[in-house]
Structures are given as structure tokens and as C-alpha cells.
Amino acid sequence: MGGRAVTRREATPASVPAVRKGDALDVSGLPSYGFAHRSLMWWGNAGMMTIEGVAFGFMIVIYFYLRDIARVWPDSGRVPALLFGTINLGVILASAWPNYLAQKAAQDRSLLRVRLWLYVCSLFGIALCAVRWFEFTALNVRWDDGAYGSVVWVLLGLHSFNLVTDVLDTFVLTAVTYSKPVEGKRYVDIAENCGYWYFVVLTWLPIYAVIYFGARI
Amino acid sequence: MDDARALPLRPRPRRRSRAKAQASDRRELLRDGDGAGSRAAAELERTWQDKPGLRGFLSANGHKTTGLRFVVTAFVFAGLAGIMGGLMRHQLATANSHLVGPDFYNQLFSMHGTAMMFLFAVPVMQGFALYVVPLMIGTRNTAFPRMSACAYWLYLLGGLLLFGAFATNTGPDAGWFAYVPLAGPQYGIGKRADFWNMLVTYSEAMGLMVAVDITTTILKLRAPGMTLRQMPLFVWASLVTSVMIIFAMPMVMLGANLVQFDRMLGTHFFNPAEGGDPLLWQHLFWFFGHPEVYFIFIPALGFVSAIIPTFARRPMFGHDAIVLSLITTGFLSFGLWVHHMFATNLPELGKSFFTAMSFMIAIPTALQIFCWIATIAAGRLVMRTPFLFVLGFFFILMIGGLTGVMLGSVPLDLQVHDTYFVVAHLHYVLIGGAVFPLFAALYYWFPKVTGKMLSERLGRWHFWLFFIGVNLTFFPMHILGLHGMPRRIYTYGAETGWEALSLVSAAGQVINDLGTLLFAINLVRTVFFKSERASADPWGAGTLEWSVASPPPKCNFFALPVVASREPLWSPPAEVTHVQGLSAQIREGLTTTVIDALPDTRYAYPAPEIWPFVAALSVTIWLVWSVWSVPGFAWGLIPPALAFLLWYWPNKKEAIEELKWEGEP
Numbered sequence: 001m002g003g004r005a006v007t008r009r010e011a012t013p014a015s016v017p018a019v020r021k022g023d024a025l026d027v028s029g030l031p032s033y034g035f036a037h038r039s040l041m042w043w044g045n046a047g048m049m050t051i052e053g054v055a056f057g058f059m060i061v062i063y064f065y066l067r068d069i070a071r072v073w074p075d076s077g078r079v080p081a082l083l084f085g086t087i088n089l090g091v092i093l094a095s096a097w098p099n100y101l102a103q104k105a106a107q108d109r110s111l112l113r114v115r116l117w118l119y120v121c122s123l124f125g126i127a128l129c130a131v132r133w134f135e136f137t138a139l140n141v142r143w144d145d146g147a148y149g150s151v152v153w154v155l156l157g158l159h160s161f162n163l164v165t166d167v168l169d170t171f172v173l174t175a176v177t178y179s180k181p182v183e184g185k186r187y188v189d190i191a192e193n194c195g196y197w198y199f200v201v202l203t204w205l206p207i208y209a210v211i212y213f214g215a216r217i
Numbered sequence: 218m219d220d221a222r223a224l225p226l227r228p229r230p231r232r233r234s235r236a237k238a239q240a241s242d243r244r245e246l247l248r249d250g251d252g253a254g255s256r257a258a259a260e261l262e263r264t265w266q267d268k269p270g271l272r273g274f275l276s277a278n279g280h281k282t283t284g285l286r287f288v289v290t291a292f293v294f295a296g297l298a299g300i301m302g303g304l305m306r307h308q309l310a311t312a313n314s315h316l317v318g319p320d321f322y323n324q325l326f327s328m329h330g331t332a333m334m335f336l337f338a339v340p341v342m343q344g345f346a347l348y349v350v351p352l353m354i355g356t357r358n359t360a361f362p363r364m365s366a367c368a369y370w371l372y373l374l375g376g377l378l379l380f381g382a383f384a385t386n387t388g389p390d391a392g393w394f395a396y397v398p399l400a401g402p403q404y405g406i407g408k409r410a411d412f413w414n415m416l417v418t419y420s421e422a423m424g425l426m427v428a429v430d431i432t433t434t435i436l437k438l439r440a441p442g443m444t445l446r447q448m449p450l451f452v453w454a455s456l457v458t459s460v461m462i463i464f465a466m467p468m469v470m471l472g473a474n475l476v477q478f479d480r481m482l483g484t485h486f487f488n489p490a491e492g493g494d495p496l497l498w499q500h501l502f503w504f505f506g507h508p509e510v511y512f513i514f515i516p517a518l519g520f521v522s523a524i525i526p527t528f529a530r531r532p533m534f535g536h537d538a539i540v541l542s543l544i545t546t547g548f549l550s551f552g553l554w555v556h557h558m559f560a561t562n563l564p565e566l567g568k569s570f571f572t573a574m575s576f577m578i579a580i581p582t583a584l585q586i587f588c589w590i591a592t593i594a595a596g597r598l599v600m601r602t603p604f605l606f607v608l609g610f611f612f613i614l615m616i617g618g619l620t621g622v623m624l625g626s627v628p629l630d631l632q633v634h635d636t637y638f639v640v641a642h643l644h645y646v647l648i649g650g651a652v653f654p655l656f657a658a659l660y661y662w663f664p665k666v667t668g669k670m671l672s673e674r675l676g677r678w679h680f681w682l683f684f685i686g687v688n689l690t691f692f693p694m695h696i697l698g699l700h701g702m703p704r705r706i707y708t709y710g711a712e713t714g715w716e717a718l719s720l721v722s723a724a725g726q727v728i729n730d731l732g733t734l735l736f737a738i739n740l741v742r743t744v745f746f747k748s749e750r751a752s753a754d755p756w757g758a759g760t761l762e763w764s765v766a767s768p769p770p771k772c773n774f775f776a777l778p779v780v781a782s783r784e785p786l787w788s789p790p791a792e793v794t795h796v797q798g799l800s801a802q803i804r805e806g807l808t809t810t811v812i813d814a815l816p817d818t819r820y821a822y823p824a825p826e827i828w829p830f831v832a833a834l835s836v837t838i839w840l841v842w843s844v845w846s847v848p849g850f851a852w853g854l855i856p857p858a859l860a861f862l863l864w865y866w867p868n869k870k871e872a873i874e875e876l877k878w879e880g881e882p
Contacts, residue, residue, distance in 0.1 A: 018441070018796075018816040024795050027816050028798030028799075031818045034818045034882045038882070040360045040433050044360065044361055044364075044429055047429035051467050052467070054463070054467040059471065065494070149485075176867060183872050
């Protein structure tokens with residue numbers, strides 16, 4: 001059985017059909033797990049991403065609400081330095097590639113490739129956390145300086161919380177691939193963790209724009 | 218790439234043909250499908266049994282256990298909050314009363330509202346959904362049972378903390394919506410507001426976890442054949458509510474945390490002197506707070522829609538219209554929040570929009586009421602206690618709805634804003650819209666849960682005392698409000714002329730309490746002293762939960778049902794009736810496709826583990842720590858992180874067991 005065949009079957013749900021036996025529907029031939037929206041993990045993950053996406057969205061609304069009522073914005077008079085945020089933008093966009101390969105490897109259930117790309121993803125994660133640290137120092141404002149400082153810190157803090165969580169998840173999943181036996185459903189978990197990483201990448205785009213250009217434009 | 222190379226570590230019978238593999242599997246593995254009394258059924262009961270002892274108690278994650286725990290705990294909290302309500306009525310029954318002082322009175326009304334909304338109304342509805350939904354859609358457990366178990370422990374610990382704080386004179390005292398600046402760093406001195414913020418973080422985290430669980434369960438675990446169009450109305454109501462929770466609750470969680478940051482870290486979100494805005498909190502709170510009313514009301518509509526067909530002895534008239542109304546109500550409820558803020562300096566044009574929206578939301582509710590009336594009119598009525606409560610719901614909700622239309626218009630709202638008129642309105646809506654259907658649901662599903670019927674006679678007494686009591690308590694408040702009696706006053710002078718009606722209201726409360734007491738007696742008597750058993754379907758209802766014994770077996774269904782109609786128990790038997798071939802030796806279920814409910818994959822449910830409890834406990838320690846110490850806010854995160862790690866870490870024995878049943882996609 002080739003890897004490509006697996007991928008093709010993946011595209012059609014219920015590819016191994018349930019069989020009718022008398023007045024019963026025999027499901028013993030059905031797979032015990034499935035990728036993407038066939039897995040419950042995908043739906044749980046989607047729910048969590050919606051919850052966090054809503055929180056990010058509202059944080060951005062709060063930013064503009066406060067900007068709207070402010071006489072001077074930023075009220076500290078100093079805009080955040082662009083350098084580290086922009087480096088982060090580049091690194092985080094680049095991290096989508098090993099992430100894609102890790103997800104692909106998980107869907108192919110190729111343990112060696114999964115490990116390789118999870119290691120690469122973990123390295124990217126460490127780099128991102130390090131740059132994020134410098135980003136906080138380059139905001140040029142303290143959280144208790146005024147409403148502007150408060151909203152910028154919480155906005156960046158929320159994204160950092162998600163970033164750190166997903167990096168830790170990636171470490172844990174890398175370790176789990178060494179805890180034998182590796183069940184098929186662990187590959188689903190890995191693929192879904194990669195799905196969550198896209199969320200971390202994509203949410204950074206609007207948050208980056210708001211933090212760095214909301215104070216400039 | 219070759220599969221064998223791709224998966225070097227997985228011991229699978231790779232080279233055998235599927236048929237051969239299945240044949241050899243059958244010899245060693247026991248599969249379900251034979252129904253009650255079979256060897257597989259006995260094995261299933263063993264598999265789904267909770268472990269014994271304290272550890273087993275703390276690890277249990279069956280949806281029936283978790284759901285029941287939610288409902289029972291919610292009623293205990295409601296009882297405590299009800300006693301606080303009674304104290305307030307007692308205090309205000311006479312002029313110049315000094316039974317309690319102003320400071321304690323502030324805590325009383327804040328605790329009453331907070332506990333009723335956050336610790337009773339939402340959790341009790343989610344608890345019901347956890348218990349009933351899997352039985353109604355024909356599955357063995359919810360999608361993420363450990364997450365719901367963790368949510369329960371968070372809820373319990375959060376509630377205990379709040380009441381613990383109250384017992385040590387640290388109960389929140391800025392109202393159930395904790396407006397800043399009263400709850401902010403400047404005026405909210407001590408730790409009272411901190412406990413409110415913490416409780417909100419808890420209860421919303423809990424609500425969100427259960428909502429994700431219920432949504433996934435409904436979309437992916439329905440019995441084969443139960444297409445979205447054939448899904449029971451209560452399941453629809455639970456789905457709409459859960460999706461609404463996912464979109465609304467993050468708001469108040471975020472908001473409460475921002476207030477906490479203001480209090481703890483010195484941020485300035487709500488401080489006008491530093492560019493913040495107190496009104497921002499009102500927006501954050503009510504954008505959640507208005508949908509919150511509907512988290513309570515929509516499941517109640519689901520109860521009513523589940524109960525009416527059973528007692529009208531016919532399928533629901535306008536099933537599709539009711540589904541669309543539920544969804545419409547869900548959407549519209551997000552556009553109403555400003556009608557709580559008509560007394561603030563918002564643009565008049567904006568207020569007109571929210572007035573229009575507030576009127577519009579009456580339309581889908583009215584549509585449902587017409588469908589129910591049509592069902593009742595065309596049916597053969599059986600007058601039992603659950604149905605009585607449904608009729609009470611009609612009456613009281615209607616009055617609450619009418620005053621709602623009045624309050625939706627800006628000029629009238631400005632006149633009665635913050636008076637007892639609003640108190641009357643919200644109690645009519647919440648008691649009529651949620652508590653009456655809740656009692657109806659309790660009487661209705663009680664035999665399913667316990668295997669025993671509640672006494673009809675006591676039930677009727679309960680209904681009439683409660684119905685008269687509620688009207689007597691809250692109707693006079695309309696008039697008091699129109700006479701200008703403000704909310705949240707701990708006493709008043711005799712010259713105001715409010716005494717007579719306040720006394721009537723207090724008397725109503727006593728009658729109301731008597732009704733509730735009878736209900737408690739009925740519960741205790743039935744559970745502990747009645748031996749007569751209820752049949753599987755004592756009301757002659759048509760949905761799936763009535764197809765299994767009362768109380769249901771641990772695994773719910775010995776063979777999962779296959780569904781061909783909306784009321785499977787009222788339909789002639791179909792050609793295909795049940796599913797076979799799921800494991801009887803591990804906790805296995807069946808996932809189906811989202812719209813058509815075609816069989817998709819088998820699914821191994823998470824086994825019971827202690828980690829959800831440990832995680833909830835460590836989150837509690839973190840939150841309490843963070844109230845007293847800023848570094849605690851950071852360091853306290855380490856234990857929950859470890860707990861979640863251990864929760865996720867694969868259990869070797871379990872993995873080996875599950876591998877025997879694995880089949881590739």
C-alpha cells in the first residue's frame with residue numbers, strides 16, 4: 001500500500017464503508033482514527049482557535065476604542081521600535097514551512113520525518129520566543145504608563161501566551177514520539193498541533209500590524 | 218513512500234489482506250451488537266464501569282456522572298443564593314429595617330446575582346445537556362469527557378472559593394456585573410472584587426470547555442441516520458447555545474482579566490485619568506451579558522420543545538421553523554447589549570438601532586410559541602407535572618416578555634432604569650424563561666436518571682405554590698419600580714409608601730420557598746424511600762434516550778441505534794436498526810459525518826484518569842496565588858502546565874490495548 005493511496009482515501013470520508021448485515025450495520029472495518037475534520041481533535045482544536053480568535057479580535061477592538069478616545073496616541077509619545085517585531089514576522093512566516101512538512105509527515109505516518117520536522121519546528125519556536133523577549137523591551141512603553149501601554153502589553157502578551165503554549169506542545173509531542181508504542185491517533189494530534197501553529201502564525205499578522213502601525217498611522 | 222518504511226515502530230498486521238486480518242481479529246476480540254443479556258453486553262458494562270474508591274470517584278468521566286454532578290452542585294449553589302434572596306426580601310419587608318447593614322446587603326445582592334447567573338443558570342443547563350444529549354443522539358459518551366470532567370472540578374472549586382470568600386466577609390459587593398470604577402483598584406478595596414474576577418475566569422473557562430465538548434459531540438457523534446434535519450430540538454438548542462458560548466464568553470473572561478490587571482499590575486484600561494474608560498467595561502460585560510441570558514433561555518426552549526410533543530402525543534408542529542427560530546435568536550442576541558446601557562451617553566442613533574433589535578428578537582420567540590400552541594391544539598393532552606410547568610412557563614415568560622418590550626424603548630427605560638421595575642422584569646424572564654422549564658425538565662427526565670418517578674401529587678403542589686409565590690413576589694415589584702423604588706437599597710423610610718407592596722413581595726417569597734421545600738421533600742422521598750421502578754419509557758416519549766433502561770446502562774447503548782426518523786420510538790421499525798462491531802473491551806464509539814450522519818470512523822474514548830482533577834486543582838492554586846502575589850501570577854502557571862502535560866502523556870497499558878483495535882484510515 002503506497003503513501004499516495006492513503007492520501008487519496010483520506011479525501012473521501014467513510015472510505016471503508018460500514019457493511020449491512022441483516023438488521024445491523026457492521027462498522028468493524030471502519031478506521032479507528034482519521035485526519036483533518038474527520039477527527040474529533042480537529043473540531044476541539046477549531047473550537048479553541050475560535051475562542052482565542054474571538055479574544056484576539058476583541059483585544060484589537062479595545063485597542064481602537066482606546067485610540068479613538070485618546071487625544072494623543074501613543075500617549076507615551078514614543079512608538080514601538082520596528083526591528084524585532086519585523087524579525088519575528090519573518091521568522092514566524094518561515095516557520096510555516098517546516099510546520100507544513102511536519103503536518104504532511106504526520107498524515108503519512110512517517111515517524112522519522114515527523115521527528116525531524118518537529119525538531120526543526122521546536123528550534124523555530126525557541127528562536128521566536130527569544131525574539132519576542134526583545135520585542136517587549138523595544139515597545140518603548142511600560143504597561144502602567146497609561147492606557148496605550150496597557151493595551152499594547154496585553155495584546156502582545158496574549159499572542160506570546162499562545163506562542164509559548166504551542167512551542168511547549170511541540171516539545172511534548174516530539175517527546176511523545178519516543179513513548180512506544182506510537183498509536184495512529186498520535187499522528188492526528190501532531191497534525192492538529194501543526195494546524196494550531198498556523199493559527200499562531202496567521203494571528204500574528206493583524207496583531208503585528210496593530211501594534212507597530214496602529215501607533216504610527 | 219512504502220508504508221512499511223514509513224511506520225517502522227508500529228506492530229500492525231500490515232501484509233495480510235483486510236478480510237484475513239478481520240477474521241483473525243474476531244477470534245481474539247469481543248465486539249458489541251448483540252444487545253442486552255449477551256456476553257458482549259456484560260463486557261461493555263465492565264469496560265464502562267468507573268474505577269472503585271476515591272481515585273475512581275475523582276477520575277470518573279462518564280457524561281452521565283459529570284452531567285449529574287453539574288446539576289446537583291448547581292442546585293446546591295442555587296439554594297444558597299436563594300437563601301440570600303430570601304434574606305433581602307425579609308430585610309425590605311418593613312421600612313427602616315436594620316436586620317442587615319448596608320455593607321452586608323451589598324454582598325448579599327452581589328452574591329445572589331453572581332451565584333444565580335454564573336454558578337447556577339449556565340452550569341445547570343450545561344449539566345443537563347451533558348447528561349441528555351449523548352443519550353438523545355445515540356452515543357456512549359461525549360467527545361472530550363475528560364475536559365468536561367475537568368470543567369466540573371473547576372466549577373466546584375471556583376464556587377467553593379466564592380462562597381468561602383463570602384463566609385469570611387470577602388464576598389463581592391459591586392453587583393453581579395461588577396461595574397468599574399466601583400470594582401476597580403480605586404474604590405474596590407480589599408480582595409472582594411478580586412474574588413469576583415477569579416470566579417468569572419473560572420466559570421467562563423468551565424463554560425467554554427463544556428461548550429466545545431457539546432458542540433463536537435453533537436456534530437460528530439450522532440447515531441448513523443440522524444441527519445441534522447432529524448436531530449431532536451433539544452439537541453439543536455444545545456448546539457446553538459454552545460456555539461453562542463464560544464463566541465460570547467471569551468469577552469467577559471478577557472474583561473474580568475483586564476480589570477484584574479488594573480487592580481494587580483497597575484494597567485489603566487478603565488482609568489479615565491490615564492486614557493482608559495469605565496464605559497469600556499460596560500460594553501465588554503454586556504456584549505457577553507446579553508447573550509448570557511440566552512445561554513439560559515435557549516436550552517429552556519429546548520426543554521419545552523422536548524416535553525410538549527410527549528404530552529401532546531404528536532410530533533412537533535413546525536419542527537424546521539423552530540430550528541430556524543433558535544438559530545435566529547442566537548444571532549440576534551448578539552445585537553442587544555447596548556439596551557443595558559441606555560442611561561449612558563451613547564449616540565441616540567445607536568440606541569434606536571438597539572431598540573429595533575430588542576423588538577426584533579421577540580419575533581423568533583413568538584414563532585416558537587405559535588408552533589407550540591399549534592402542537593398543543595392539535596394533540597391529545599396528558600396533564601402531568603412536567604406539562605404544568607411548561608404552561609406556567611408560557612404565562613410568566615409572556616409577562617416578562619411584555620415588560621421587556623417596554624424596557625427596550627429608550628424613553629421608558631430611562632424612567633425606570635435601576636428601579637424595581639427592572640428587577641421584576643428580569644426575574645419574570647429568568648424564572649419564567651428558565652426555572653419553570655428547568656423544573657419541567659427535572660420532572661420529565663428524573664425517571665430516566667434515577668429509575669423512579671417523582672410523586673405527581675407533591676409535584677402539583679410544588680407547581681401551584683411556586684407559581685403563586687413567584688407572581689406574588691415579583692409582580693408588586695413592577696408597581697414599586699414605577700413608584701420610583703431604586704434597586705440595591707438596603708432600607709427605606711416609611712414615608713416612601715413602599716412598605717405594603719414590599720410586604721406582599723416578602724410573603725410571596727415564603728410561599729415560593731414552601732413550594733421549593735416540597736420539591737426537595739419529593740426528591741428525597743423518591744430517591745431514598747421509594748422502591749417502585751420506572752419503565753424505560755414512562756411518559757411514552759419518542760426520542761432515543763427513552764429506548765434504554767431507566768437508569769441507563771453505563772455504556773448507554775449495548776448496540777448503538779440506527780435512526781430513520783425524528784421520533785424513532787414512535788416510528789415503525791426500520792430495516793437496519795443497530796450498529797455492530799464496536800469494541801466491547803475498550804471504550805469505543807462511532808463518529809459520523811457532520812450533516813448526513815454517515816458512519817465515518819470508530820473512536821476510542823479517553824479512559825478515566827485523575828489528571829483532569831489534578832489540573833483543575835492546580836489551576837485553582839494558581840488563581841488564588843495570583844490574587845495575593847504578582848509573582849504568583851507567573852510562577853503559579855508551572856503546576857497547571859505540568860498537570861496538563863501528565864494528562865496528555867500516553868498511558869502505555871492503554872495504548873497497547875487500543876492498538877489491538879486500531880484500523881488505518
